[in-house]
Amino acid sequence: MNPKSVIACDIGGTKTLTALIDIEGKILFKERHPTPKQSAEQIVELVSARISKLPGSQGIDKRSILGVGIGVAGTVDMENGLVVSSPHLPFKNTPLKQMIGDSLKLPVLIDNDATLAALGEQKFGIAKGIHNMVMMTIGTGIGGGIIIKGEIYRGTTGGAGEIGHMVIDVNGPEDDCGARGCLEALASGDAIGEMAGGISGEQVAQSAGKGDQNALRVLKRAGKSLGAGLANLVNIFDPEMIVLGGGVMIDDKIIIEEAKRVVAETALKPNRDTVRIVISELGEDAGLLGAAALVIEKVNGER
Amino acid sequence: MNPKSVIACDIGGTKTLTALIDIEGKILFKERHPTPKQSAEQIVELVSARISKLPGSQGIDKRSILGVGIGVAGTVDMENGLVVSSPHLPFKNTPLKQMIGDSLKLPVLIDNDATLAALGEQKFGIAKGIHNMVMMTIGTGIGGGIIIKGEIYRGTTGGAGEIGHMVIDVNGPEDDCGARGCLEALASGDAIGEMAGGISGEQVAQSAGKGDQNALRVLKRAGKSLGAGLANLVNIFDPEMIVLGGGVMIDDKIIIEEAKRVVAETALKPNRDTVRIVISELGEDAGLLGAAALVIEKVNGER
Numbered sequence: 001m002n003p004k005s006v007i008a009c010d011i012g013g014t015k016t017l018t019a020l021i022d023i024e025g026k027i028l029f030k031e032r033h034p035t036p037k038q039s040a041e042q043i044v045e046l047v048s049a050r051i052s053k054l055p056g057s058q059g060i061d062k063r064s065i066l067g068v069g070i071g072v073a074g075t076v077d078m079e080n081g082l083v084v085s086s087p088h089l090p091f092k093n094t095p096l097k098q099m100i101g102d103s104l105k106l107p108v109l110i111d112n113d114a115t116l117a118a119l120g121e122q123k124f125g126i127a128k129g130i131h132n133m134v135m136m137t138i139g140t141g142i143g144g145g146i147i148i149k150g151e152i153y154r155g156t157t158g159g160a161g162e163i164g165h166m167v168i169d170v171n172g173p174e175d176d177c178g179a180r181g182c183l184e185a186l187a188s189g190d191a192i193g194e195m196a197g198g199i200s201g202e203q204v205a206q207s208a209g210k211g212d213q214n215a216l217r218v219l220k221r222a223g224k225s226l227g228a229g230l231a232n233l234v235n236i237f238d239p240e241m242i243v244l245g246g247g248v249m250i251d252d253k254i255i256i257e258e259a260k261r262v263v264a265e266t267a268l269k270p271n272r273d274t275v276r277i278v279i280s281e282l283g284e285d286a287g288l289l290g291a292a293a294l295v296i297e298k299v300n301g302e303r
Numbered sequence: 304m305n306p307k308s309v310i311a312c313d314i315g316g317t318k319t320l321t322a323l324i325d326i327e328g329k330i331l332f333k334e335r336h337p338t339p340k341q342s343a344e345q346i347v348e349l350v351s352a353r354i355s356k357l358p359g360s361q362g363i364d365k366r367s368i369l370g371v372g373i374g375v376a377g378t379v380d381m382e383n384g385l386v387v388s389s390p391h392l393p394f395k396n397t398p399l400k401q402m403i404g405d406s407l408k409l410p411v412l413i414d415n416d417a418t419l420a421a422l423g424e425q426k427f428g429i430a431k432g433i434h435n436m437v438m439m440t441i442g443t444g445i446g447g448g449i450i451i452k453g454e455i456y457r458g459t460t461g462g463a464g465e466i467g468h469m470v471i472d473v474n475g476p477e478d479d480c481g482a483r484g485c486l487e488a489l490a491s492g493d494a495i496g497e498m499a500g501g502i503s504g505e506q507v508a509q510s511a512g513k514g515d516q517n518a519l520r521v522l523k524r525a526g527k528s529l530g531a532g533l534a535n536l537v538n539i540f541d542p543e544m545i546v547l548g549g550g551v552m553i554d555d556k557i558i559i560e561e562a563k564r565v566v567a568e569t570a571l572k573p574n575r576d577t578v579r580i581v582i583s584e585l586g587e588d589a590g591l592l593g594a595a596a597l598v599i600e601k602v603n604g605e606r
Binding site: 075084085132144146148149153154155156157158159160161162163165166167168169170171172177178179180181224225228231232235236237238239240265266267268269270271274275 | 378387388435447449451452456457458459460461462463464465466468469470471472473474475480481482483484527528531534535538539540541542543568569570571572573574577578
């Protein structure tokens with residue numbers, strides 16, 4: 001018999017990853033494509049094509065595939081397989097599960113990308129065995145995933161974990177979400193670039209690395225905001241661990257140090273003394289591994 | 304056989320309530336005393352005396368008492384029966400469970416007062432049958448309790464739910480907790496009184512009722528801050544319900560209306576459209592009934 005494996009897919013605002021993952025969480029093959037921006041149909045076409053070619057291209061029998069897990073940067077109604085909305089993708093009440101699943105004859109599960117990143121870290125990464133944790137993904141925007149008592153917490157409609165839209169500066173700059181001074185408007189890659197005069201977040205980090213004082217100031221400010229957001233999460237969830245992932249976090253130590261200082265000074269005891277604030281171990285693979293874990297759990301649950 | 308009942312106690316910053324409650328959540332008798340402020344021993348003395356007199360004073364056989372549930376305004380380590388700290392009471396790593404339980408020969412359970420208020424509303428009040436909810440108690444300070452999948456969520460150390468210390472205005476006024484612009488510094492009874500020039504929160508509400516423009520402005524400002532905090536909770540938890548309790552909330556409609564407006568305008572969809580933001584049904588009894596529910600659950604669980 002063929003060893004079983006899973007197809008995982010992570011549809012982000014910029015790139016789409018597809019991978020073949022075994023049931024121990026080992027990535028057998030991974031590929032990346034730019035995410036099409038024009039329509040949901042284009043995205044479905046790309047993802048469906050990659051999924052159906054993936055097993056054969058790796059010499060794997062399609063019958064050994066347990067199912068397909070898909071993470072999407074957006075609000076997902078998991079039960080009905082809908083992407084309700086997405087800030088950076090052309091989805092609006094899109095029946096993504098059906099659109100992709102119909103042609104595949106495989107079980108398809110979709111979920112929010114940051115939620116799956118949290119699950120990935122908890123099953124296969126730095127949060128293995130942790131029962132209560134919050135994952136924060138800081139890239140272009142800021143996403144979040146919550147694990148409570150060892151399980152993903154999705155809330156009433158699947159919209160839980162939107163920690164990027166937590167307001168920490170009620171008089172701060174306005175965000176696309178309609179609120180002022182939410183974390184995403186103050187500490188995301190986009191926000192950092194904007195604060196530095198309209199360049200990209202990466203450029204700010206590079207300049208800071210060369211000792212540019214303005215870039216350093218901007219990163220410290222972002223770190224201070226991030227710290228206030230993390231302190232809020234520490235006070236609210238009293239989690240064992242907060243995992244920071246996404247491009248900005250992995251690149252930038254200045255932000256993290258400043259944020260940790262704010263947590264140590266302003267979060268409440270005993271919470272602040274027990275929480276571990278750590279960097280993602282799985283990096284860009286966290287969402288893929290979470291998508292795989294979701295499928296594996298579901299299939300095992302049905303046995 | 305005697306019908307079973309429970310003794311419940313709510314030790315607040317100002318008053319201490321003790322009550323005899325039957326296992327259906329009916330309060331058979333309730334009394335109130337000012338909370339002694341000098342020492343933990345004084346509080347233990349008061350509470351122990353009331354507890355031991357309560358059954359007899361109501362003609363109830365002590366043997367029909369299932370146990371004693373105690374809510375405390377502070378951070379509680381429930382497992383070890385410790386009050387770790389308290390902003391307004393003389394507790395500091397106080398082994399309250401042991402101090403009260405030793406002389407009683409009854410099971411004693413202690414927990415945070417706002418957490419118990421959440422449980423009270425969920426078992427016997429407006430949140431009956433609700434699985435995911437957040438309770439916010441707004442009095443002198445601001446406390447919180449979280450129910451996830453029908454159960455109290457306490458976090459890693461028992462410190463979860465400190466939503467009063469959620470920062471929403473990182474450049475705002477400093478609070479005793481060490482942070483700037485946390486909800487408690489902007490929307491609690493004390494904060495409202497201070498914003499109005501050092502009077503009490505009740506006086507502000509009274510003046511506003513008489514049309515005083517400054518008092519109205521202060522209440523609107525508090526409502527705006529409260530709304531930002533509630534929107535954060537809606538985005539993070541996507542709860543079915545948020546229950547508002549405590550003195551300030553029950554008295555003041557201006558704050559609530561303003562807060563709901565902010566939630567409707569700034570929280571994310573679909574969360575903001577499904578959440579119900581409601582006023583506590585049990586009022587000052589919420590904590591007592593939660594304490595009773597805790598004891599009843601525990602005793603039933605052990606059968």
